[in-house]
Amino acid sequence: MSDEIDKADGAPEGAPAATAPATGVPAAGHEAIRAVPVRHYGRYLAALIAIAVLVSIVYAFAQGKINWGAVPDYFFDHRILKGVGQTMLLTVLSMLIGVAGGILLAVMRLSPNPVTSGIAWFYIWFFRGTPVLVQLFVWFNLGLVFEYINLGPIYKNYWSDFMTPFLTALLGLGLNEAAYMAEICRAGLISVDEGQTEAAHALGMSHGKTLRRIIIPQAMRVIVPPTGNEVINMLKTTSLVSAVQYYELLRYAQDIGQTSGAPVEMLFLAAAWYLVMTSVLSIGQYYIERHYARGSSRSLPPTPWQRVRANLTSLGRPNGGMA
Template sequence: MTVAGRTETAPVPPDFLALSTRPILKRKKPGQWAAMVLVGLLAIMGVYIIFTNPGFGWGTVAKYIFDIRIMTGLLTTIELTVIAMIIGFAIGLLVAVMRMSENALLRGVAGAYIWFFRGTPLLVQMLFWGFAAVLFPTIGIGIPGGPMLVEWNTNDVLPLFVAGILGLGLNEGAYMAEIVRAGLLGIPAGQSEASHAMGFSKMETLRYVVIPQAMKIILPPVGNETISMLKTTSLVIVIGVGDLLYNAQQIYARNLQQIPLLIVASLWYILLTSILSVIQSRIEKRYSRGNALQTGKVRS
């Protein structure tokens, strides 16, 4: 309170002073402590079992962790992941644009593609590609209803590695199409309208305006799909592609050390997924920082 140029403060109630001098008591949480003790005991028990049970065969794990066959399979797994994701993203982008087209035929074809490849198990699709030579012994170019001008053996054109890539890539394209479509729909309509007002065509608007902005929405889910694809490549084992799991299986088929070799494969999968998770986290952090700067949430 101010009186004649002087400022007077209201007296502090004695009860408030007494309360302010009391120590702050933390609420006891016996349930949390009991849960922590239980989790700790289970963790210790798990570690003890893992390192004392001879069935895990850690000596065998150490022997084969860098085996040339394992490393060759690991390289094949990485190749399958990268190539299948490139094919899947390219197909997904094309199918997403087709599904958003004003042309009913294009929308129908895109919808049918997504319906088929999302509606059938990937394992079944992989087997179809692996046994493609049964349906089509030869592949060629010719006159419809007439003779073949050029002809090749299907197994030569479609080896097992290519069959695995096609199975993974075509299936991934269906899921990627929905991710890309969600990203494109996430861009405000005003962006396209402003682009058209500046004289851009529909394709130019899509290429230079919509897609670059949609990448901020699309990239994080693509990271999840890449991590999932890395593990999904193990399905190529059914058609005999020599990936990481297939080569591990070939080794334990001879030495009968199934568990140690499966641990070897699992350790490499965990390492690769961890690396991809770190990369994904950095990409998401970069784009979230950009969004925060645009909205004024980050200050220098």
């Protein structure tokens, strides 16, 4: 019986069976390998320099003649809150114009018709090639060129009464954003495989129906991330419309700073509100990207709340979460 076992194990007949070493015990005559982590002294030095610079900046602002108490005093002032509302309203409406115009321009740019594609190319070339502040000033000062706006029986009025600061800001920001959104949408549309369009046409779907039900839903995974960045950028770009007499967050903060004698403090207050709004928009962007990631990945990334719960659960386990 033992001979059969030896043959089955591959040992020669009559040879003693080899004894397996105990698990985790190194073989006799061999010293266990001791892993020594590499020390990155450059990282330590860079961290110390960064901390020193940060402490120096904080110390400089602490020693400056800044009335930090004015920031919380005016943080929820009714004028500041009104400015926040106007800023958000202008951001949303401008982005709606930009997204709608961008989709239209992207479809025109991809059209085989040379006239429509040429018009879309010229629009994108002009509005991306000129600063948005210049465009705002052009819309604001067109009253010097056109005294009246005459749309026949629909509308007729003085240009100065028609082109209000709000309409100036809306057209300046929205039409400029459409040029950038056109390139984002075009990139998303061409990222979808052409076989999807061919299959839809083979099933008898029209070009418009193919775009709405096949192409655009798949292109959203490419369109959403840069569009979220454009929304955040638009929120900050609204600060330029104070140059055309439109009252938003920055303009209200500047007026309060002039009357209260704390102009720098009110700028810090406006910056804090911009940070709050961009943080909220960033969270919304994360959830929208997570929604459109369904079907493209095996598992969705955890939400911030799920990460917090996972970290709290791991803290309650022994050995840092090891079962």
